[in-house]
Amino acid sequence: MDYKKAGVDIEAGYKSVELMKDHVKATMRSEVLTNLGGFSGAFSLTKIKEMEDPVLLSGTDGCGTKVKLAFILDKHDTIGIDAVAMCVNDVVCAGGEPLFFLDYIACGKNYPEKIATIVSGVAEGCKQSECALIGGETAEHPGLMPKDEYDLAGFAVGVVDRKDLITGENIKPGDVLVGIASSGVHSNGFSLVRQVFNMSEEALNTYYDSLGKTLGEALIEPTRIYVKALKKIKNAGITIKGCSHITGGGFYENIPRMLPDGVRAVVKKDSYEVPPIFKMLMKDGDIAEEMMYNTFNMGIGMVLALDEQDVEKAMTAIEEAGDTAFIIGNIETGEKGVTLC
Secondary structure (H helix, E strand, C coil): CCCCCCCCCCCHHHHHHHHHHHHHHHCCCCCCCCCCCHHHHECCCHHHHHHCCCCEEEEEECCCCCCHHHHHHCCCCCCHHHHHHHHHHHHHHCCEEEEEEEEEEEEEEHHHHHHHHHHHHHHHHHHHHCCCEEEEEHHHHHCEEEEEEEEEEEEEEEEEEEHCCCCCCCCCCEEEEEEEECCCCCCCCHHHHHHHHHCHHHHHEEEEEECEHHHHHHHHHCCCCCCHHHHHHCCCCCCCCCECCCCCCHHHHHHHHHCCCCCEEEEEEHHCCCCCHHHHHHHHHHHCHHHHHHHCCCEEEEECCCCCHHHHHHHHHHHHHCCCCCEEEEECCCEEEECCC
């Protein structure tokens, strides 16, 4: 008896590391001091010494049951983008710059080519967010997970000067809510999605005119990363008063998280066009509209609270970053929460 016969292939682990090295190398920043394969990742803090009062930010998350979709479609090159996006979008909500990222892949069996493909997506997410992939772990769990399945999670660290920290404390009545478009369902609500739609390969590969693509393509579209958009706004000299990443819990749970006591967010549902995938979900699943807004991003991945005089300039910056922005509402006096009308 040996470890391989017990289900853990150490040689496959070595091969996985070799296959992913080029992807990881493409994410490097000048601050990275170690190479892939060490026991830890080292990142120099020299640059943040220029800040008056540097504050470290962190975020950790996974892709939820969206990985099931990747299994069925046998498409593993974008799920890593989702893992990065879920973490770095939380970091930028506080005004931070993501510095580095680490991933964790748990699998039933280590297939080196598949693991390298997953990590290629992680690396792509890191490139989109300009953070370095400085380490990670691939854990083989025979007997605990099916051989062809895996789970993926990650951890991001960022930094912000305390004076630039987005806290929401200065949000006031009259401020404007600007929404930045999502790329689709992102990485939340897939337990409900998988109950609504037939998750067979045939069903997912069915083309729909309303979507302009197959159902599978619409659902697996990776989570939009908003790092560049928020950086553009900051570089334009605009103060973001509040920022909310629309993830699990949709509008009702996430928008209030950026609000101080005494104010209420009012969102106008007709201020933008809800993407077709959400309309299909609502119709096919017979899901109440309130539940849709309490589960999904409904086409808005990030909501910003801005002073009215900064809105036009901020929207220009967002569009220059390659994103789409909408004025979706405003702030009013009232009990902390959100009203959709």
